[in-house]
Amino acid sequence: MSPKQPTPSANLFAAAGLEQDAPRPLPERLRPRVLSDVVGQDHILGPDGALTRMLETRTLGSLVFWGPPGTGKTTVARLLADATELQFEQISAVFSGVADLKKVFEAARARREMGRGTLLFVDEVHRFNKAQQDSFLPVMEDGTVVLVGATTENPSFELNAALLSRARVLVFQSLDAAAIEKLFAHAESVVGRALPLDDEARAVLVRMADGDGRAALTLVEEVWRAARTNEIFNAAQLQDILQRRAPIYDKSADGHYNLISALHKSVRGSDPDAALYYLCRMLDAGEDPLFLARRVVRMAVEDIGLADPQALVICNAAKDAYDFLGHPEGELAIAQAVIYIATAPKSNAAYMAYKAAMRTAKEGGSLLPPKHILNSPTKLMKSEGYGDGYQYDHDTPEAFSGQDYFPEALGRQTFYDPPERGFEREIRKRLDYWTRLRNERQS
Structure with missing residues (x-):
């Protein structure tokens, strides 16, 4: 593509020397x-x-x-x-x-x-x-x-x-504090003016840039525009003047997925401090609190499960509390739920059991359950043996019959294997006890 030919008016504009005097944003000048x-x-x-x-x-x-x-x-x-x-x-x-x-x-x-x-x-x-x-x-x-x-x-x-x-x-990496400071120094050198900020305010301006060089220079330009002669801004004044630029955070982009992943893995890793940090990062950036509440509920069922059955109750309650209280008080309920699940005993046994059972259900096809646990509302079904031999568990010793409930073609399966942690330690004892009774009664 041949270079675009300038218009006559553009040539006159340049010839008159006005092009150099036209205002240009500081990021472009530097x-x-x-x-x-x-x-x-x-x-x-x-x-x-x-x-x-x-x-x-x-x-x-x-x-x-x-x-x-x-x-x-x-x-x-x-x-x-x-x-x-x-x-x-x-x-x-x-x-x-x-x-x-x-x-x-x-x-x-x-x-x-x-x-x-x-x-x-x-x-x-x-x-x-x-x-x-x-x-x-x-x-x-x-x-x-x-x-x-x-x-x-x-x-x-x-x-x-x-x-x-x-x-x-x-x-390309976000600019660190040293790189942002280099941009500030270069701007001061080119413009010939020091930034009218005390040390604390200058550090705050670096953080406001959030690793974005273009944003850093735009903020610098705003500071110079706002400053009167010999005026030096402190941190509070700087934030009032700039109305604190929001952190760079696109809820459809990588930053969103990176932070929610960091929050989830911090909870799974039982680190409430890191979990709170990432929660606050997302809230501060404008994330929808209900999205976070839903993710916290997911963490309760996926990473805690029956190791602490109250986790799901508390996470659901946090979601309801946010619905009831709204912003900003409702965020505290979500933070409280995050602390609870981060410090709760961890187990993915229920999650893994569900996945294993689903895989077996898909692979096994339409297997008929054993006839002794099928209802027999008609004479034909009774004549076919539906319901024959079923033992009503409440009428048996220990309220446990020990019968087999899997399809005969499939055989007995084990999906749920609770660890010796939290409340699942008690569930483990029950399952071991029932396994012993089942073996005794079946033999």
Whole structure:
């Protein structure tokens, strides 16, 4: 695709020198000019980084950049094109369709015939459907384009296997506090002003950025706009001015699944402190408390079961309490349930028994139960032996007949194997006692 020709008005605008004076956001003004200026991605761009090695060997292949917003994916793609003397083309999967892709591919082919390659940067590449992703394969294979796709979603789930097999995935990390501080210092150097913050407020601003470099610089710009001459903000004033930017958290993205997994595994691992931390992370980020309450109920039945039968009761009560109290008091009921199940004895015996029984039920087919436990409401059924020999357990010693209730073709099975923990220790004693009685009476 040939470069878009500027309009006459745009030429006049640039010729008058107004383009340099037009306001530009601070993140754009501070965009790195060379790869070594990118902060927070030393594992990719450091002396032994993956991209550093590629550039040294001049063997740049197609790539997928996976990481949170504001970590430098677009900037690195631009700088890669400069470093490898490739024409940089950028499209977004949000705004582009098949027709746009065809135009880009045709322009890249024409450019290749003239001896110049193309680095095609596709932002939000995971938003393309399967057919659109497949359209990249031929131009990647014949070298028409070097594809660099950027995504905030896990490529394993969102990108076609064929596309992934032709590209290397590089993981961009959230910027740590040191990297955010470097951005602050660079901004102060370029603008020529110190941030009007005391030490505590500066640390709070780092946390507000939440690992997002673009957000960090936007917050810096907001601070400068709000500050009067010689004014220094403390932490409380800073939060009032900025209205505390919410943490980055997309309830349909990886952050959601990572945190709920961390909460569940902390409960399963009997760590109430870690469980509370992840619960509060999700609540603070705006997660639906009823989603969390449902997950807590699941934990009670999946990881505690009959080791503590009260766990399910308490988790259901927490859900009802939230329904009754609402926000914010209702969240405390969910937190209380999380503490309870994190400190409860753990057992997945009921969960495993259910899965084993379901597997056997599916594999066994429509087996008839033994006739002695079938009802016989008609004479025909009685003549067929339905109900013959059934022993009413309440009329037997110990209220236990010891009869076999499995289909004869299947034979006796054991699904539930309670461990010697919590209340299931008592259940284990009962089962062992009934097993002994059954063996005695059947013999």
